[in-house]
Amino acid sequence: MELNAIKDVFDHVTKKQKVSTSTSQEVIEDIVQEIQNAIDSIKACPDSQLGCKSVLSELKRKLQEIAPLSQLEDAQKELNVALSKYLKVLDKSLWPDISKAYRHVEFDTHTINQIIASHFYRQGLFDIGDCFINESGETESDAASMRLLFSEMYQILEAMKGLNLEPALNWVAANSDKLEGNGSDLQLKLHSLQFVEILQNGCKNQALNYARTNFASFSAKHMAEIQKLMTCLLWAGKLDRCPYPEIMTTTNWHTTAEELTRQFCNFLGQSYESPLSVTIAAGIQGLPPLLKFMTLMTAKSQEWQSMKQLPVPVDLDKDFQFHSVFVCPVSKDQSTDENPPMLMTCGHVLCKQTINKMSKNSTKTFKCPYCPCGDIDAMQCRQLHF
Amino acid sequence: MEIDPPQNGAASTNSPNVTTPVTATTTATTAAAAAAAATITVPSSKLAQLTESIKLEHQFLRVPFEHYKKTIRANHRSVEKEVSSVISGVSEVAASDFSNEDAVNHLTSLVSRLQGLKRKLEEGSRTENLQAQRCRARLDHLGSVDVENISEWNNTRLKRILVDYMLRMSYYDTAVKLAESSNIQVLDLLVLVGLVIPSCAFCHGSPLTFQYLYLVVSVFQLNAPKPKKYYLSINYATILGCHNNSFYVVQILFEPKQWDYLVDQFKQEFCKLYGMTLEPLLNIYLQAGLSALKTPNCYEDDCTREDPLSQKSFRKLALPLPYSKQHHSKLVCYITKELMDTENPPQVLPNGYVYSTKALKEMSENNNGKITCPRTGLVCDYKELVKAYIS
Numbered sequence: 001m002e003l004n005a006i007k008d009v010f011d012h013v014t015k016k017q018k019v020s021t022s023t024s025q026e027v028i029e030d031i032v033q034e035i036q037n038a039i040d041s042i043k044a045c046p047d048s049q050l051g052c053k054s055v056l057s058e059l060k061r062k063l064q065e066i067a068p069l070s071q072l073e074d075a076q077k078e079l080n081v082a083l084s085k086y087l088k089v090l091d092k093s094l095w096p097d098i099s100k101a102y103r104h105v106e107f108d109t110h111t112i113n114q115i116i117a118s119h120f121y122r123q124g125l126f127d128i129g130d131c132f133i134n135e136s137g138e139t140e141s142d143a144a145s146m147r148l149l150f151s152e153m154y155q156i157l158e159a160m161k162g163l164n165l166e167p168a169l170n171w172v173a174a175n176s177d178k179l180e181g182n183g184s185d186l187q188l189k190l191h192s193l194q195f196v197e198i199l200q201n202g203c204k205n206q207a208l209n210y211a212r213t214n215f216a217s218f219s220a221k222h223m224a225e226i227q228k229l230m231t232c233l234l235w236a237g238k239l240d241r242c243p244y245p246e247i248m249t250t251t252n253w254h255t256t257a258e259e260l261t262r263q264f265c266n267f268l269g270q271s272y273e274s275p276l277s278v279t280i281a282a283g284i285q286g287l288p289p290l291l292k293f294m295t296l297m298t299a300k301s302q303e304w305q306s307m308k309q310l311p312v313p314v315d316l317d318k319d320f321q322f323h324s325v326f327v328c329p330v331s332k333d334q335s336t337d338e339n340p341p342m343l344m345t346c347g348h349v350l351c352k353q354t355i356n357k358m359s360k361n362s363t364k365t366f367k368c369p370y371c372p373c374g375d376i377d378a379m380q381c382r383q384l385h386f
Numbered sequence: 387m388e389i390d391p392p393q394n395g396a397a398s399t400n401s402p403n404v405t406t407p408v409t410a411t412t413t414a415t416t417a418a419a420a421a422a423a424a425t426i427t428v429p430s431s432k433l434a435q436l437t438e439s440i441k442l443e444h445q446f447l448r449v450p451f452e453h454y455k456k457t458i459r460a461n462h463r464s465v466e467k468e469v470s471s472v473i474s475g476v477s478e479v480a481a482s483d484f485s486n487e488d489a490v491n492h493l494t495s496l497v498s499r500l501q502g503l504k505r506k507l508e509e510g511s512r513t514e515n516l517q518a519q520r521c522r523a524r525l526d527h528l529g530s531v532d533v534e535n536i537s538e539w540n541n542t543r544l545k546r547i548l549v550d551y552m553l554r555m556s557y558y559d560t561a562v563k564l565a566e567s568s569n570i571q572v573l574d575l576l577v578l579v580g581l582v583i584p585s586c587a588f589c590h591g592s593p594l595t596f597q598y599l600y601l602v603v604s605v606f607q608l609n610a611p612k613p614k615k616y617y618l619s620i621n622y623a624t625i626l627g628c629h630n631n632s633f634y635v636v637q638i639l640f641e642p643k644q645w646d647y648l649v650d651q652f653k654q655e656f657c658k659l660y661g662m663t664l665e666p667l668l669n670i671y672l673q674a675g676l677s678a679l680k681t682p683n684c685y686e687d688d689c690t691r692e693d694p695l696s697q698k699s700f701r702k703l704a705l706p707l708p709y710s711k712q713h714h715s716k717l718v719c720y721i722t723k724e725l726m727d728t729e730n731p732p733q734v735l736p737n738g739y740v741y742s743t744k745a746l747k748e749m750s751e752n753n754n755g756k757i758t759c760p761r762t763g764l765v766c767d768y769k770e771l772v773k774a775y776i777s
Contacts, residue, residue, distance in 0.1 A: 003440065003525065003528055003529045006525065007522075007525055007529070010521060010525060013518075014518045014522075017458060017518065020458075021461075021507065024462075024507055025504065027469065028500050028503060028507070029504075031473075031500060032497055032501070035476070035496055036497060038493060039490055039494060042486055042489060042493075043490060046486055046487075047486075048486075049486065052489055056476075056479060056480040056489065059476060060477055060480045063473055063476060068473065069466065069470055069473070072465060072466055072469065073466075076462050079458065079462075086451065087448075087451070090444060090447055090451075091444075093441070094442070094443060094444040094447070095441050095442055095444055096444055096661075097444070097663060098442050098444065098663060098667075099663040099664055099665050101674065102665055102669070102670050102673060103673060105706040107669050107672070107673070107703060108702065108703070109555075111702055112551075112668070112669070112672070112703070114699055115699050115700070115703075116551070116668075128564055128567060132557060132560040134559075135557040135558075135559055135560050136555070142699075269691065270691065271692045271693075271694070271696075272692065273692065275694030275697055275700060276544075276694070277540075277544055278675075278692075278694050279671075279672055279675035279676060280544055280547060280668075280671045280675055281540060282674075282675035283671035283672060283673070283674035283675030284439045284543075284671060284674075284675075285435060285438075285439070286675060286678030286710075287442060287670070287671065287674040288438040288442070290674060307708045308708055308709065309708050309709045310677055310710055310711040312711065313711045313712055313713040313714075316679070317435075318725050320678070320679060321716050321718050322679070322684075322689070322695075322718065323683035323684065323690075323693070323718060324683070324715075324720075325681060325683075325712045325715060325717075326715045327713060327714055327715045329715075329777045334711075336682070343734055343772075346775075347773055348774075348775045348777070370775070382734070382738050383738050384734060384738050384739075384740050384774065385738055385739045385740060385761070386718070386720070386732075386740050
């Protein structure tokens with residue numbers, strides 16, 4: 001990637017900087033040397049006023065010969081060339097001004113601050129969140145409630161990091177109905193972690209007891225899983241050699257913690273990812289095409305401030321697809337309530353307006369533009385709901 | 387062991403054997419499946435995206451470089467000045483009628499002056515090297531991103547963006563805390579601090595009621611080639627003087643509007659000088675992101691909560707922004723929230739409602755071939771479904 005080219009140019013800058021510094025040092029050293037020589041020769045013949053004069057004019061001549069200022073200037077000039085070249089390379093290989101595609105609208109600071117504070121809390125950065133609330137003066141805030149909601153979750157996760165499952169187990173026990181309704185097997189996952197933990201400590205009986213009390217309720221749905229775990233009882237004390245090494249991997253802890261986070265957020269009515277992270281990530285993907293457009297269409301930059309829809313398609317990753325968008329392949333319009341997508345008898349989908357146009361307002365049959373199927377009757381097209 | 391906070395696209399290992407009965411309320415678990423599916427495909431398009439996103443980091447590289455450049459210039463100027471004054475000192479001695487002893491004294495003082503300069507030069511070059519290192523650290527950071535560490539890297543980037551915001555808004559303590567929390571001290575995120583804080587001090591808590599205001603600007607920011615230039619462009623601002631080359635005192639015939647205007651001007655010039663964007667990075671990315679995410683569906687009641695635009699605050703920010711544009715249909719299954727494509731094509735129920743093949747298959751397997759539409763309650767046979775072809 002171009003980054004290496006940038007690095008090379010930067011190396012050149014530092015090289016020139018070092019050259020310039022050593023030139024300065026040499027020049028100074030030379031001058032010192034010359035003056036020192038002059039001092040020595042004056043001292044050598046203390047009484048000769050004439051000699052002193054000639055020494056001084058000799059010194060002056062020598063300094064002119066060294067031409068320290070032009071030496072310094074030359075070195076600096078080269079350095080300057082390198083410096084401006086680096087800036088040029090930066091401008092060329094990166095977007096010099098990413099605010100080019102910025103729409104100048106009032107972005108309410110209070111709202112942004114609330115979003116940021118909530119983000120800190122939901123990421124578990126409570127200290128930073130508190131500090132931010134203080135500093136920004138956003139005391140009356142929705143973020144405070146966010147803090148409450150998420151502090152319990154992070155306590156549980158924190159405990160899990162310390163291999164303490166108790167808070168997590170308490171939480172799932174309290175919410176077991178809801179979890180079951182969701183079809184989540186989080187409870188079993190946590191219990192099996194705890195079971196393996198006990199087993200690893202070598203207490204076979206304790207593990208057996210634990211299994212008896214806790215696994216029974218899951219036997220209907222997760223028999224295979226439980227059987228595996230019970231087999232492991234035989235390997236107590238030498239679990240590393242048991243036939244199911246996967247039950248001991250640390251990724252189990254990761255996935256369980258992740259699942260817990262997911263369920264917890266779900267119960268809180270919160271998204272799994274921080275909405276700020278999602279939006280910024282989408283922005284980073286969406287900005288380059290917008291910048292490209294702005295560079296190509298400088299004439300349109302005035303219009304940009306008032307456009308109702310982005311002028312260029314911005315393709316985001318799957319992770320950012322939260323809604324179905326139907327674009328009629330013929331008219332390229334996005335479907336709306338008035339212009340919904342319609343399924344033709346052949347299975348292809350167009351929007352209503354297009355079908356109206358092709359069927360001359362349902363007065364005649366038409367041919368599907370995407371397959372050989374002719375004789376499509378507009379009346380038989382069905383509206384779709386995505 | 388360590389459990390990372392939830393990160394974008396980080397859901398890498400979701401146990402594939404989660405057999406969840408599919409109902410409309412399983413948003414969370416199904417989103418997990420979607421995320422897991424998304425991370426399986428990490429191919430070249432991800433890398434291309436990465437390259438594109440690095441191109442947005444102009445400010446990140448430019449700011450420390452401007453610092454570096456400034457130090458180089460300042461060092462050079464001081465060397466030049468001293469050397470030329472030593473040379474003229476020599477000429478003076480040569481031209482005068484000093485006694486030998488006086489001449490020697492003069493010359494000796496010149497030598498010690500040069501010795502002092504040498505020390506200063508060494509110090510200056512140390513600073514230069516330090517700043518060069520800082521520039522390089524940032525270059526290296528940009529180069530360090532690859533497919534494996536991308537989620538962590540993205541996390542860091544968000545923190546960088548937030549630090550930028552904090553500094554611009556003069557939330558200094560938060561900025562410091564955040565920078566420290568992220569283990570990226572190498573990047574010296576706070577390089578911006580010295581730069582931005584003074585400019586912000588203008589806007590916050592400045593007394594607006596005085597007849598005359600004294601605006602003190604540390605020349606640290608202003609010893610750009612021609613500092614005065616920036617002030618001469620401002621009406622009503624008079625440069626009273628400069629003291630010791632470290633402070634400019636600007637007196638303004640005061641009017642609240644003029645004050646705002648001045649603050650604005652200053653900020654603009656300041657940002658331009660250091661290659662910073664006028665707006666906080668956060669605002670720029672937020673805007674682009676909101677526009678890219680904004681669809682008419684976002685404002686409906688059944689908007690999934692995974693969509694940032696389901697939240698009031700985000701909706702508010704997005705209100706004046708344009709909707710996203712798509713050239714091709716992107717269909718998301720209502721049940722699984724997964725993308726419906728050729729591998730998981732959409733199927734149509736007799737009532738016109740569309741769901742993904744995957745969801746419907748699973749539902750019919752669990753219900754003896756029967757399908758219940760989660761939105762209308764219609765019950766039908768799996769055989770009654772027809773495929774829809776979306777191009």
